[in-house]
Amino acid sequence: MNLPEHxxxxxxxxxxxxxxxLPLWAKLHRSLRDGWLALVxxxxxxxxxxxxxxxxxxxxxxxxLGASFPADTVAPGGFPIRIILTVDALSAFxxxxxxxxxxxxxxxxxxxxxxxEGKTLALTLGTLLWAGMLGMxxxxxxxxxxxxxxxxxxxxxxLVGYRTWAxxxxxxxxxxxxxxxxxxxxxxxxxxxxxxEYGALNLAYLARQxxxxxxxxxxxxLLLGGLLMKAGAVPLHMWAPxxxxxxxxxxxxxxxxxxxxSLYALFRVLFTLYGGVPDPGVGWLVVALGTLTLLVAALMAxxxxxxxxxxxxxAVSQIGYMLLGVGVGLTAVAARPAYGLVAIQGGIFHMxxxxxxxxxxxxxxxxxxxxSGSRNLGxxxxxxxxxxWTTGFFLLGALALAGIPPLNGFASKLMIYQSSFLLxxxxxxxxxxxxxxxxxxxxxxxxxxxxxxxxxxxxPVPVPMLVAMGVLALGVLALGLFPELVVRHLVAPAADALxxxxxxxxxxxxxx
Amino acid sequence: MTLLTGHGFxxxxxxxxxxxxxxxxxxxVWSRGRRDYTRGTDGELPFLSGEKAxxxxxxxxxxxxxxxEGLRPYVARLRALHSGLVNDYVAWLVVILAVAFLIVLxxx
Numbered sequence: 001m002n003l004p005e006h007x008x009x010x011x012x013x014x015x016x017x018x019x020x021x022l023p024l025w026a027k028l029h030r031s032l033r034d035g036w037l038a039l040v041x042x043x044x045x046x047x048x049x050x051x052x053x054x055x056x057x058x059x060x061x062x063x064x065l066g067a068s069f070p071a072d073t074v075a076p077g078g079f080p081i082r083i084i085l086t087v088d089a090l091s092a093f094x095x096x097x098x099x100x101x102x103x104x105x106x107x108x109x110x111x112x113x114x115x116x117e118g119k120t121l122a123l124t125l126g127t128l129l130w131a132g133m134l135g136m137x138x139x140x141x142x143x144x145x146x147x148x149x150x151x152x153x154x155x156x157x158x159l160v161g162y163r164t165w166a167x168x169x170x171x172x173x174x175x176x177x178x179x180x181x182x183x184x185x186x187x188x189x190x191x192x193x194x195x196x197e198y199g200a201l202n203l204a205y206l207a208r209q210x211x212x213x214x215x216x217x218x219x220x221x222l223l224l225g226g227l228l229m230k231a232g233a234v235p236l237h238m239w240a241p242x243x244x245x246x247x248x249x250x251x252x253x254x255x256x257x258x259x260x261x262s263l264y265a266l267f268r269v270l271f272t273l274y275g276g277v278p279d280p281g282v283g284w285l286v287v288a289l290g291t292l293t294l295l296v297a298a299l300m301a302x303x304x305x306x307x308x309x310x311x312x313x314x315a316v317s318q319i320g321y322m323l324l325g326v327g328v329g330l331t332a333v334a335a336r337p338a339y340g341l342v343a344i345q346g347g348i349f350h351m352x353x354x355x356x357x358x359x360x361x362x363x364x365x366x367x368x369x370x371x372s373g374s375r376n377l378g379x380x381x382x383x384x385x386x387x388x389w390t391t392g393f394f395l396l397g398a399l400a401l402a403g404i405p406p407l408n409g410f411a412s413k414l415m416i417y418q419s420s421f422l423l424x425x426x427x428x429x430x431x432x433x434x435x436x437x438x439x440x441x442x443x444x445x446x447x448x449x450x451x452x453x454x455x456x457x458x459x460p461v462p463v464p465m466l467v468a469m470g471v472l473a474l475g476v477l478a479l480g481l482f483p484e485l486v487v488r489h490l491v492a493p494a495a496d497a498l499x500x501x502x503x504x505x506x507x508x509x510x511x512x
Numbered sequence: 513m514t515l516l517t518g519h520g521f522x523x524x525x526x527x528x529x530x531x532x533x534x535x536x537x538x539x540x541v542w543s544r545g546r547r548d549y550t551r552g553t554d555g556e557l558p559f560l561s562g563e564k565a566x567x568x569x570x571x572x573x574x575x576x577x578x579x580x581e582g583l584r585p586y587v588a589r590l591r592a593l594h595s596g597l598v599n600d601y602v603a604w605l606v607v608i609l610a611v612a613f614l615i616v617l618x619x620x
Contacts, residue, residue, distance in 0.1 A: 175598045182602055186609065217616040224616075225609035235604040238594055281619035285612065296590055302580055303587050305573060342518040377572025406524035406531075411515055418518035440576055448572020455569060481524050484515040 004054055005070050008063040008085045011047040011095065012135045015040055019127035026120040034110065037123055041106050045099040048134065052092035056493060060088045060501075060508040062140065073509050080202040086140025086509055088501060089493035093348065094137040094264045096490075097355050100475070101257040102130040108363055108468035109250035112370060121162050122251060129155035129254050133261045140509060142191050142273075143201040145265060149187060149230070152258050153180035159251040160243045172242035179229055179239045186226035190219040204509035207273050207502065216274075220282070223269050230262035233323055234293040237316045241300075244312035249366020253359040256315055260351050263319065267326055271498040272505055276330065286327030287423070291430050294320025298437040307368065307375040310445055311361045314401055314438055318354040322347045324431060325416040328423050329499070339419045345495040346415030349487060353400070353408040353479055360397035360472040364390050367465055368449060371458040377448040381455035390461055391450045393469045398442030400476045403435045408479035411487075 018040030135148030161173025325347025332340035
């Protein structure tokens with residue numbers, strides 16, 4: 001078997017099948033389950049990296065399921081009828097983010113989750129969520145985008161609500177499930193409308209056919225509604241703090257990656273399927289929701305006393321920055337292409353920075369809860385005496401998320417501030433204001449939980465959890481100190497895939 | 513190493529060098545300060561608004577109290593929107609969908 005050729009489908013199939021086999025191994029012995037998970041996670045991460053290396057070095061990779069050979073995308077009638085995976089630089093970039101988050105999350109979960117608290121269930125659902133995210137990133141087919149949207153929804157709701165014996169997880173899972181289901185129905189309706197009009201589901205084929213008819217525009221509105229909801233844009237975000245606040249820490253960082261994958265799907269629809277949407281109103285809608293998201297979530301974070309919900313609102317506010325960056329790019333497509341590209345690069349770069357920084361914060365909060373038994377900022381205090389590493393990690397993540405130089409959040413936010421300034425200085429001012437609010441929020445949380453006299457004894461944090469946080473902390477530092485290298489080699493090709501890569505995407509599948 | 517950011521640029525290594533210079537300057541100023549205080553006395557204790565009790569902690573609910581109180585009227589309105597009722601969540605989804613329809617159908 002030619003492994004590089006089949007890597008895209010294997011990257012989805014390995015975690016999908018691996019997830020279903022996980023409980024069977026657990027029935028035999030938990031060490032077999034852990035070994036199996038390590039094998040599946042390692043193999044999936046390696047396959048994702050292999051796909052990324054191929055895409056970044058040789059261009060878009062297509063994989064046709066059921067064809068004589070993977071590159072045989074078009075049937076004899078000149079029509080793409082099979083399921084086709086289409087991986088461009090942006091898809092590969094998203095795949096790498098999910099791999100980083102999943103591997104770190106599983107390493108953390110090894111000692112974070114207790115055996116008698118549904119550990120096997122959590123690991124199974126986490127692996128399934130990873131498979132769904134990779135499917136959403138790699139698929140070149142609109143119906144399969146919906147299928148993987150549902151796979152991620154089911155797994156995510158399971159992760160939020162599986163702890164039925166404690167917390168308000170089931171309630172949060174129910175709310176999330178209702179929202180995901182309604183949003184998913186909108187997406188399905190849009191897929192059905194486009195299929196009814198063009199008789200095809202392939203993204204590239206549909207992109208070539210779509211010409212702005214009434215049905216096309218109705219489908220666009222439905223896709224916008226469904227995908228903005230799952231991305232957690234204000235005012236469709238309300239499920240997110242509930243879900244993030246109740247899910248265990250290793251699951252939350254997967255849920256954050258899940259919202260980013262939904263953003264990716266939105267960008268794919270707007271730029272590739274609809275060709276950048278010449279109507280500026282759609283760009284302004286994305287900009288307005290982005291600005292609203294970053295500001296409202298930051299304000300809501302100010303008054304939170306539960307560290308988990310506080311970080312959750314911080315995570316929602318970061319979605320606003322990504323929406324603002326790409327929204328500015330969408331609005332400036334024709335008028336000022338140079339700034340539009342910088343804005344999109346900023347938005348995409350912020351996805352990686354957010355995954356690393358907010359992931360670090362959620363893991364640190366999980367460590368605090370495990371070590372001290374509480375997340376209430378009113379009762380915590382002086383944890384820095386006992387949890388020195390966790391204290392450092394929380395501070396690093398908080399400063400990075402607030403955009404303090406030279407940490408990683410600063411570079412991407414600077415790109416977004418400067419490019420949105422051109423569209424309107426008010427946008428930049430509001431984005432900076434939200435960052436200032438977040439800085440205040442995190443300084444308050446840090447002082448409340450970690451500084452001052454020791455108020456309660458904290459248990460030591462297990463080494464695997466510290467190692468997982470350490471990896472993300474190194475990411476915060478590396479991305480912060482060498483942003484130009486990351487932008488040049490990873491982010492710029494991904495942004496180009498959206499900005500100018502539509503024709504290449506279509507040619508890779510349709511061949512002309 | 514220099515990242516172009518639209519209007520300007522960003523080079524973290526230059527920033528670190530500048531931060532190092534500022535730190536050295538601060539240390540220089542600090543080293544020229546008073547040396548006549550005695551270690552281990554009350555002069556080293558933090559002043560917490562006249563709080564006399566030992567081990568007093570400025571908790572998460574107290575830091576930036578004025579700042580948070582100032583924002584509370586605005587946040588109270590936002591909090592009211594976060595009702596926790598899933599009906600409201602879905603209603604907002606319908607509102608945004610209506611706005612999206614308006615934009616793509618009328619604007620397009």
